[in-house]
Amino acid sequence: MKLALITGGKRRVGAVIARHLADAGWTLALHSHHDIPDESTYAGAHDFVADLADPEAPALLVEQVSAHFGSLPSLLVNNASRFEYDDATSLTPTSLAQHHAVNAAAPVLLAIALAARGTSGSVVNILDQRIRNPNGDQLAYTLSKTALAGATATLAATLAPRWRVNAVAPGLTLPTDDFDDAQMARLAAAMPLQRLSQPDDIADAVLYFATAGAVTGQTIFVDGGASLKSFDRDFVFL
Numbered sequence: 001m002k003l004a005l006i007t008g009g010k011r012r013v014g015a016v017i018a019r020h021l022a023d024a025g026w027t028l029a030l031h032s033h034h035d036i037p038d039e040s041t042y043a044g045a046h047d048f049v050a051d052l053a054d055p056e057a058p059a060l061l062v063e064q065v066s067a068h069f070g071s072l073p074s075l076l077v078n079n080a081s082r083f084e085y086d087d088a089t090s091l092t093p094t095s096l097a098q099h100h101a102v103n104a105a106a107p108v109l110l111a112i113a114l115a116a117r118g119t120s121g122s123v124v125n126i127l128d129q130r131i132r133n134p135n136g137d138q139l140a141y142t143l144s145k146t147a148l149a150g151a152t153a154t155l156a157a158t159l160a161p162r163w164r165v166n167a168v169a170p171g172l173t174l175p176t177d178d179f180d181d182a183q184m185a186r187l188a189a190a191m192p193l194q195r196l197s198q199p200d201d202i203a204d205a206v207l208y209f210a211t212a213g214a215v216t217g218q219t220i221f222v223d224g225g226a227s228l229k230s231f232d233r234d235f236v237f238l
Contacts, residue, residue: 005029005065005073008080010036012174016199017077017206024207029065029073052080053101058109074121075210076114078107087136095140103144108151120162124209125152127169129223137234156217164216166209171197171223178236187235192225
């Protein structure tokens with residue numbers, strides 16, 4: 001059985017990653033922060049609820065997945081993310097700690113918990129294209145994703161040869177209510193490829209890393225080329 005644990009695997013991009021992996025024959029352990037009614041049903045899949053801000057949650061989640069399936073995942077997709085606005089004038093110690101706990105610490109703790117069981121496999125961290133050319137918006141979020149980028153390379157070296165650790169860095173993909181259609185069209189036109197990343201693009205990159213046996217410590221930017229440019233503000237303000 002090919003078993004994949006996907007954090008934040010029931011909504012938005014996480015749900016599309018789950019669909020691609022299911023289509024490729026993976027059995028799914030789908031994590032969410034709170035109980036979410038099923039919109040898609042996959043054979044053999046099971047839902048798990050955990051608050052990844054709790055430092056004990058990653059190890060407990062691995063134990064729960066192992067107990068349910070009778071085996072450990074050979075693929076971990078660290079997709080769950082905390083995303084709230086702040087900048088240098090509004091950032092607080094609490095916000096900084098909360099973003100780091102979910103976006104950086106939990107992915108590391110999950111990977112280490114799996115590796116400690118003596119298994120082998122692949123970890124794919126979901127980053128953000130802004131790590132290459134950061135600006136001052138979403139400061140706590142950006143710092144946490146930058147930390148996860150560093151952890152990707154560090155864990156790749158630390159957990160080799162049994163575990164490969166890579167990352168996907170998307171650009172603007174699924175708009176929130178803050179964006180309108182005209183703004184999304186303008187932003188797409190501003191990208192070097194004149195298009196934005198789509199959830200299927202991100203899922204394809206995850207699927208590649210899942211089976212790329214000679215690749216570790218790498219990050220693929222799936223962003224329409226956004227990381228090749230420097231933007232003064234977050235996309236929502238452009």
